[in-house]
Amino acid sequence: MILNDGTLRKLIQEKKLIIDPLEDYQIQASSVDLRLGNEFLIFPENIGIIDIRSINLNNAIEKIQVDDYFIIQPKKFVLATTIEYVKLPDDITAFVEGRSSLGRLGLFIENAGWVDAGFEGNITLEFFNANSVPIKIYPGMRICQLVFAKMVEKAQRPYRGKYYGQKGTTMSKIYMDKY
Numbered sequence: 001m002i003l004n005d006g007t008l009r010k011l012i013q014e015k016k017l018i019i020d021p022l023e024d025y026q027i028q029a030s031s032v033d034l035r036l037g038n039e040f041l042i043f044p045e046n047i048g049i050i051d052i053r054s055i056n057l058n059n060a061i062e063k064i065q066v067d068d069y070f071i072i073q074p075k076k077f078v079l080a081t082t083i084e085y086v087k088l089p090d091d092i093t094a095f096v097e098g099r100s101s102l103g104r105l106g107l108f109i110e111n112a113g114w115v116d117a118g119f120e121g122n123i124t125l126e127f128f129n130a131n132s133v134p135i136k137i138y139p140g141m142r143i144c145q146l147v148f149a150k151m152v153e154k155a156q157r158p159y160r161g162k163y164y165g166q167k168g169t170t171m172s173k174i175y176m177d178k179y
Contacts, residue, residue, distance in 0.1 A: 003092070003148040005029050011092075017148070018087035018120075031097070031145040034082040034123060038139035039169045040064045041079040052174045061171055069138050072107065072129040080125045081169040083140070087120040090158040094146045096123060102143070106131030109144050117151060118158025121166035 003011070005027050011017035019032060026033040041061045043050075061079075064070070072078050088094060093116060098109030108128040115123065125144060129135050137143070162173045 001150045002030050003150060008032060008148065011089075016089050017092065018085070019146075020085050022084065026142070028145065031147045033099075033142040033145050034084050034086075036125075036137060036139050036141050036143040037081040037083050037122070037168070038066050039081055040066070040070055041169050041171055043077065052172075063169075066139060069136050071134045071136050072127055073134050074129055074132050076129055078127045078129075079169050079171065080127055080143075082123040082125065082143070085120075085122055085167070086115070086146070088115060088117055088148075088159075090118045090154040091151045092148055093117045093151060094119075094148045096125070097145050097147060099142060099144060105135055107135050107137070111144075115146070116159035116161075117155040118160065120164055122168060122170075124163075124166065124170045 008017065008027055012019060012022065019026075019034075022032070026035070041063055044060070044062055047060050070078075070080075086094075093114070096109075096111040096113055096115060098107070102109060106129060108130055110126045111123050112126070123144075123146075162176050163170060
């Protein structure tokens, strides 16, 4: 069941669902808009091959903090973060969706699309500029939306994985996976 604005407000007021900071205008009929933070991670052109089994990419990427705007070049991939810190209860999951208005400009926004029940942290977003021209984005702008769904029961194993409690833009930790 997708949660509506009234249910979301109630859960937030009862502190069962945490989204901080949060302004009332961010709560939509069936979602909550999240805003863009000011921290971005990009892959340098000379990175070579990304070997997911043997490299910790934290040392290979470029971290950029901006105050005013960030330009995503055509056909480029960028990681970003939300301003909001989100804490989901063990019986609610969320989908991250890009805003249609930005998609219509060629900006694809993801986070692997899913936030597991029990997750806590800032949401790291994956941007791809599919357009043939640069796109300028601004910290503080509404960048994506979370759609919340109530699970039939609480998760038996709520999320406590490698991204639990993440703050700011967080690089892939796939090197920590067991093979």
